[in-house]
Amino acid sequence: MADDNQNQISSRSSRIYDVVIFGASGFTGKYVVREALKFLNAPNSPLKTLALAGRSPSRLSEALKWASAPNPPPKIPLLTADTSDPNSLTRIASQAKIILDCVGPFRLYGEPVVAACVESGCDYLDICGEPDFMERMEASYHDKAAEKGSLVISACGFDSIPAEMGLLFHSRQWTGPSAPNRVEAYLRLESDKKIVGNFGTYESAVLGVANADKLVELRRSRPKRARPAIPGPAPPKGSIIEHQKQLDLWGLKLPSADSIVVRRTLSTLTENPHGLPGVNESDENRKTREAFWSTAKPAHFGVKLGSKSLLGLFPFIMFGVFLGLLSKVSLGRWLLLKYPSFFSAGGFRKEGPSEDEVASATFKMWFVGQGFSDSSLASQGNKKPDTEVITRVMGPEIGYLTTPIVLLQCALVALKERDNLPKGGVFTPGIVFGATDLEKRLQENGISFDFISVNSLSA
Template sequence: MTGPGAKYDIIVWGASGFVGKLICEYLVSQYGGDPSVRWAMGGRSQSKLEEVRAGLGTAGEDIPIITGDASDAAALESIVQQTKVVLTTVGPYAKYGSKLVAACVKHGVGYVDLAGEAQWIRRMIDAHQEEAEKTGARIVPCCGFDSVPSDLGVFYLNNQVKKKTNAPCTRVKMRVKAMKGGASGGTIASMINMMEEMGRDKQVLEVMRDPYSLNPDGLRDGPKQPSGTPIEYDKDAHTWIAPFVMAGINTRVVQRTNALLDYAYGEEFLYDEAMMMGEGLTGRLSTYGLAGGLGGFVAAAAFGPTRNLMSRFLLPKPGEGPSKEQRENGFYNLVFIGTTSDDQTFVSRVTGDKDPGYGSTAKIISECAICLAKDITSEQTGGGIWTPAAAMGDQLVDRLEKNAGLTFEMEQVADQY
């Protein structure tokens, strides 16, 4: 098990990729002069990593570089033993992440990633939960926009409500009030890979249909959850709502958190996510337009020939991303509407600066890695496959508010949000 004597606190694996570069830029700007945060850049190509390091200026000129092949299990084991936490951006994780997780589990090393692939996360839970508990490896997937704001948003809301009522919200709705920023090439690649897997393996389809598929073994059932594809008027949010593309992974992460925290939200907890589209005829038409577009994308992605055409000519590739100006101008505004068992309603809001898929995600996962390496002791969180909220909770909320441009706030119940 890797102990306090590890050479580094964090190795950024995949540092030469688009998001990897943003993470390195953030770490240099936020922690470049802080000797207590020891980190290194890792990846396959020495020359590409050196190019990234050169772009960081004088503050980054002494950052160590570690090279290795993601397909070489022995090399990965050697690399992970040098650090407390591996931060990896190399996806799709179902293709490139399994050996790295196995290496971290074997040697008791912490791990954070940007996975939004429920089918792969389920495989990692089934394959490594017991061993991780023994070795002390804290494995925390979903440490970007999917699914930290959702996971911590529900966690924060229920903690605040418990202080007032001594009971949690047993029903929470997350509604995307506003958001500016496109899906990352890596996210699109993961979605396409997931569609391919669903076509080959019916068990993958079952995982994607089951709202409790990421829960611990033996706890994979519960009350019927709300529809994952809502097209309706939400009286609580006072708006028409449409499906939110990240809901598929976010809702399962939130349900796993509830189970890992010994059902802190209650065994009958209900949770769903949707986009707020506005009121009246305009809102209704916008709802049907977005739902139709999303349905068309899913249908095309599910069919091999059109999926291949989309991948080749229409969709962003892994490693591609928006300009700095586009990233800087991005943001998100998420509303959480919670109801207790005695019908009291509470509202909270989570906001983030910069675009969700790149600028904000780079900051979020960086703070997740530092929090796991520096703040969370093994007594607080032992080995296992965790969620961000279950593993790091309030300490991560504090870090994100202090450093990463996120806010978590309670609000008054209102006629509109």
């Protein structure tokens, strides 16, 4: 086994490119390129060699010019690859340490890239927020990825790093014997211009709802995962809309990928209480990893969309109604995908947001946790939570600014700390990156993690 590990490490070190960005000319891809150029050959950066890949070299060239402006574009290889051509994907995967996949919807285009990376022993990170795709990849490729030494990690964008790292940050605020029971994240999008989402995200949502039954079937076909021990009873489901008095926000419950990814991370942690050992980690890193995960306190987790007014939630409620009614039939899906701006009240459009709209947008995600000042209180009959902790994660626009920042920092951690990460397998980002310096890196690149308050709750 040790020889196999050493051979895979040697193979990885001999690859031509540290990172290949696949789908570099797409809406999100070009922002990922712009973010990557900040770290290419920068002092103390492990990113020394970079290539861009996609179907059209001319479009890749245009994306590189855009991302480099106002400077002239650097000499970066432009590789031709297409999800319909497995050989082209294997070719780029065999030359790369890491592929950053920006081609969605991942339900339609993601699996061939994962397959090529696993076969080649190349690490794979993506910006997917599609639970069905992520769980199918785990079911289909985990064992082979573990054997081949390929780390496959989805949800390395706004979905779901702010939620995962934010929850871990929140968890550390419950010190001593205190413990959370439930944590609700309230996401508020802010801008002095119109907030416009990525059409790929919209398409993924339509296809996700349309194929929800397949995800249920997949879960039923797989062994049940371990569930973490959370002090106190499971919280009531609560209403779809509520007023959060502490934050003065109206919250709309979301069927969020974040909560699903968090649950998968907590299941993996329950099965591996000290985290996942690195392929060739130092004794110092092992101690750091074990100490970090010993502070993690699991909780029931959910996400809500926050708005200052009840009226502000109305467009999202209507979009949810349209999505539920129309996505199950082919004509309905065609209408939803043909007229995204109409059905989302302008929240999504095919051409995406303007650069000014991107630059003006920000997000705030509050984590409101309720639990017990002493976890032993939870077992005393119908004892209710007596403590509330509030933390917050903030950053720039979610789809084109925060997502590239997060994806690049995950890639830099994977390059620099590869020996301290698992040999291979299909995992969620939280369990792989939680004990690394990812949170510190995000703080240094415009995404803040803040403690807000701790309060006693009346009985």
